[in-house]
Structures are given as structure tokens and as C-alpha cells.
Amino acid sequence: MKNTGLKEKHTQRPKLHRPLFALADCNNFYASCERVFNPKLRDRPVVILSSNDGCIVARSNEAKALGIPMGIPVFKIRHEIARHRIAVCSSNYTLYADMSNRIMKTLRLFTPHIEIYSIDEAFLRLDSLTERDLRRYASKMRDTVMRWTGVPVSIGIAPTKTLAKLAGLLAKRDPLGVYSAAESLMHANTSGPETSSSFLNEIKKIPVSKIWGIGRRLAVTLNMQGIYTVYDYMHADPKWIRRKLTITGWRTFMELHGTSCLSLQELTLPRQSIISSQSFGEPIDSFIPLKEALALYTARAARKLREQHSTASLMQIYITTKPFGSAPRYANSAIGTIDPPSSYTPALISRASTLLESIYRSGFRYKKAGIFLTGIHPEGMQMRLFDRYDVRERQIMQAVDVLNRKWGRGIVRSAAEGTLQRWHMKQSSVSSRFTTSWDELLHIVL
Ligand SMILES: [Mg+2]
Structure with missing residues (x-):
């Protein structure tokens, strides 16, 4: 922000730091989404399983309080599940993605500057907010998201993104779900970080590993230097930080001191590669279902390409059996060009099938397949003089995408994806796609 250098003698309150960032973070997002449509899950421990019902990927506060660790295979905690009546849900990414869109749309009404x-x-x-309005505005955002979507969010406010992340942690503990470090850091730049404030007291208790961008491994290195908390990091020797932690660590240091180094990334650049892969619910031991599974993943990758208005010119596919165990093992991959570059699902599926034929070996039980697209170009770009950009293909895919968005994913799909799809991932207790499928709307019996 531009500093005009003018002293404002008449203002009642000292000016807040600019810029001002808010981090809006949904509380236990997956569990909260499940609770919106199933009130029986409220006030009860809830865990969400990974896409193959294998491990725990999300927990409600109650489940966290019981000490259920993140990432643990579900079979290892069967006893706890029964003893504490823990609700176990398969992950329902269709529902979570749609709820996420609704929440982000709601937040966007409060400011167009959102990442x-x-x-x-x-x-x-x-x-543009004044100190007095800040908390009120944040509370209003929070209430609106809650009323319109049913998902609780916490909002942390601070002059830098790194500090906003920390304020977000403190907001989780706040009964109103809002924490502003903007006010407490008001004087930090003028009288130095020694300024006593509630925020600075709080960060003496937060472990250094909780700082945005400092992983657990780096935290170990820092601990060996006697840096245990966020406060310690702020007061570490700047020269040491610069030398040992390079520019990233230095940026974090500056951000913690209230100087904004990381700006809002409002534009999302098109991805330069797209991956779609998945483990199968049941191992596949023949060619046709393997080809179908790969066709489905290819269709997904193609949809992602079209969403960002790109085409791909290079494709890699891979198949693999379980990497361990006594069964015979095999893994292989194949790369091929897509010529001309395309995002047309049938063209990509036929290319993927040809590649699969070249590496498929019978006599194995395959556990996973995937596709990787790269060599990404903007749609409609003519690569060579005689390349023809097929308008008809694009119109067909547009129509398919519209129908799938409107009536639910997969309503129109390629025959190559198969109809039985026995290899589909295991999801024994998945909730309905309440918000994206007419057939699965919530029923209320009076
Ligand atoms: Mg969250």
C-alpha cells in the first residue's frame, strides 16, 4: 500500500496496517458438509474415509478430542468406533466440491478480491475497512455463510497472509469464530515486535510447525536451534534465517513482522499438467474392465482440460499391481503424442486405449491406473499450417459438459467407460449427492 507520508493529526484511532488480509477457513469441512444434510451427525464424533474407504482423511472436533489420528487405516480403530459411536462416512467429493463452490460464491459477495x-x-x-468495522464485517460474512450453506467458518484477519493463517488458528478457538491480529499489531512496525499485545502472547504458545510454509521436517531443524514457537521464529537471528532458510524463510520472517510479501493470487493460471488416477475397489485381472477404468479417468482429465480452455499434446498412462504382497507384481507406463493437440474425449480415450494395449500383460491383478496429460496449449491455437481445429468436436463436448453439469456427472458418457464399472472404488457408507443430483435430493418425511 502506498504510504502518503502525511501525518493525520486529527484521527481518533491509529491507522491499521494495509493491506489487510482475511483467511476464511471452514471448520472440519468434510464433516460439516455431512452434518448439513444429516443432523444426526451433530454433536457426535464423525470421521471421513479416503476415496477407497481405507484411511481416515478428516475428523470432526469430537473425533479429534478422542485422539483419533489423521491418516490411520480405519480397521485399526474398529474398537474405538464401536465404543464411542463414531459415525463413519465414505468421502463424497461431489458434495464437498459443490458446497465449496457455494461458500466461495457467498464470500465473493463481500469482496471481489478473493483467492x-x-x-x-x-x-x-x-x-477498505476501518478498525471498528472489521470484526463486524467478518462476523457478517461468517453468519451469511452459515445461514446460506450451513457450514461454519472461522475468520482470521491480519496485515499479511502468513499472519492471517495464524489468526485463523486462533479464530477456531474464538466463540464468535473471528480473530483479528490487525488491531494488536497496529504498533508493531513503529515500536518493534516487542509491543505487548494479546496476539504476541498467543503466538508464544503456537509451535513453529504451525507457521504457513514451515513443515514438520523444517520444524525439527528449527527446534535444534532452540526455535520452538512462532514467537521464537520472529525473534531468531535474521542473518541466520537468511543464510539457512533461504528466501522463503526470510519472506516468512518479514511476513510475521507485518510486512506483506505474498500477494493475493486472484488469477488462476491454467495448469500445465493434468493427472487423473485412482485405485480400484476390487483388483482388475482382465483387459476390458481395465480399459474402461482408464477411459473414465481419461474422460475426467479431458473435462478438466476443457474447463481451463486448453488442449493437450502429450499423454502418459500407467497401470500397476499392488506394489507389495505375494501376488506377482507388474507396473508399466507408456507415453504417446496427441496429434493434433486435443481435449476431445473420444480422441483421448482411443489414444489411451492404444497405449494401454502396448503395455498390458495378462496374468496380473491390477490395483491402479492413471493418466497424465501435458504439453498443454490454449484451445484453438493452430500448431501447424494444415492443422484443423475441429469446431464440431468442440460443440459436441460443450453439449456433453452442459448436460453433465446440469443433470449430474456421468449422465452422458462414453460407451468406452463401460456400464458395470465393478472396479469402482469402495464407498460403503457414502452420503447422497444432495446438491448436484435431482434423484438424490434430501427427503423430509412429515
Ligand atoms: Mg479447514
Whole structure:
């Protein structure tokens, strides 16, 4: 922000730092989505399983309080599940993605300057607000998201993104779900970080590993230097940080001191590669179902390509058996060009099938397949003089995408994807696609 250098003698309150970032973070997002449509799950421990019902990927506060660790295979905690009546849900990404879209759309009404950081987190710029309005505005955002979607969010506010992340952690503990570090850091730049404030007291208790961008491994190195908390990091020797932690660590250091180095990434650049892969619910031991599974993943990757208005010119596919165990093992991959570059699902599926034929070996039980697209170009770009960009193909795919968006994913699909799809991932207790499929709307019996 531009500093005019003018001293404002008449203002009642000291000015807040600019810029001002807010981090809006959904509380236990997956569990909260499940609870919106199934009130029986409220006030009860809830865990969500990975896409193959294998491990725990998300937990409600109650499940966290019981000490259920993240990532643990579900069979290892069968006893706890029974003893504490823990609700176990398969992951329902269709529902979570749609709920996420609704939440982000709601947040966007409060400011056009928004960076969607992950499925359940967004950074927002709130520069124009005064100190007095800040909390009120954040509370209003929170209430609106709650009323319109049913998902609770916490909002942390601070002059940098790194500090906003920390404020977000503190907001989780706040009964109103809002924490502003903007006010407490008001004087930080003028009288130095020694300024006593509730925020600075709080960060003496937060472990250094919780700082955005500092992973567990780096935290170990820092601990060996006697740096245990966020506060310690802020007071570490700047020269040491610069030398040992390079520019990234230095940027974090500056951000913790209230100097914004990371800006809002409002534009999402097209991805330069697209991956679609999955483990099968049941191993596949013959060619046809393997080809069908690969066709489905290819169709998904092609849809992602079209969403960002791109085409791909290079494809890699791979297949693999279980990497361990006593059964015979085999894994292989094949690369091929896509000529001309395309996002046309049938063309990509036929290319993937040819590649699969070249590496498929019978006599194995395959566990996983995937596709990787790269050599990404903008749609409609003519690569060579005689390349023809097929308008008809594009119109067909547009129609398919519209229908699938409207009536549910997969309503129109390639015959190559098969109809039985026995290899589909295991999801024994998946909730309905309440918000994206007419057939699965919530029924209320009076
Ligand atoms: Mg979250």
C-alpha cells in the first residue's frame, strides 16, 4: 500500500496496517458438509474415509478430542468406533466440491478480491475497512455463510497472509469464530515486535510447525536451534534465517513482522499438467474392465482440460499391481503424442486405449491406473499450417459438459467407460449427492 507520508493529526484511532488480509477457513469441512444434510451427525464424533474407504482423511472436533489420528487405516480403530459411536462416512467429493463452490460464491459477495486457496479456505482482501468495522464485517460474512450453506467458518484477519493463517488458528478457538491480529499489531512496525499485545502472547504458545510454509521436517531443524514457537521464529537471528532458510524463510520472517510479501493470487493460471488416477475397489485381472477404468479417468482429465480452455499434446498412462504382497507384481507406463493437440474425449480415450494395449500383460491383478496429460496449449491455437481445429468436436463436448453439469456427472458418457464399472472404488457408507443430483435430493418425511 502506498504510504502518503502525511501525518493525520486529527484521527481518533491509529491507522491499521494495509493491506489487510482475511483467511476464511471452514471448520472440519468434510464433516460439516455431512452434518448439513444429516443432523444426526451433530454433536457426535464423525470421521471421513479416503476415496477407497481405507484411511481416515478428516475428523470432526469430537473425533479429534478422542485422539483419533489423521491418516490411520480405519480397521485399526474398529474398537474405538464401536465404543464411542463414531459415525463413519465414505468421502463424497461431489458434495464437498459443490458446497465449496457455494461458500466461495457467498464470500465473493463481500469482496471481489478473493483467492480460493483450497477446497475449504480462501484469502480475502479487506483493505477498505476501518478498525471498528472489521470484526463486524467478518462476523457478517461468517453468519451469511452459515445461514446460506450451513457450514461454519472461522475468520482470521491480519496485515499479511502468513499472519492471517495464524489468526485463523486462533479464530477456531474464538466463540464468535473471528480473530483479528490487525488491531494488536497496529504498533508493531513503529515500536518493534516487542509491543505487548494479546496476539504476541498467543503466538508464544503456537509451535513453529504451525507457521504457513514451515513443515514438520523444517520444524525439527528449527527446534535444534532452540526455535520452538512462532514467537521464537520472529525473534531468531535474521542473518541466520537468511543464510539457512533461504528466501522463503526470510519472506516468512518479514511476513510475521507485518510486512506483506505474498500477494493475493486472484488469477488462476491454467495448469500445465493434468493427472487423473485412482485405485480400484476390487483388483482388475482382465483387459476390458481395465480399459474402461482408464477411459473414465481419461474422460475426467479431458473435462478438466476443457474447463481451463486448453488442449493437450502429450499423454502418459500407467497401470500397476499392488506394489507389495505375494501376488506377482507388474507396473508399466507408456507415453504417446496427441496429434493434433486435443481435449476431445473420444480422441483421448482411443489414444489411451492404444497405449494401454502396448503395455498390458495378462496374468496380473491390477490395483491402479492413471493418466497424465501435458504439453498443454490454449484451445484453438493452430500448431501447424494444415492443422484443423475441429469446431464440431468442440460443440459436441460443450453439449456433453452442459448436460453433465446440469443433470449430474456421468449422465452422458462414453460407451468406452463401460456400464458395470465393478472396479469402482469402495464407498460403503457414502452420503447422497444432495446438491448436484435431482434423484438424490434430501427427503423430509412429515
Ligand atoms: Mg479447514
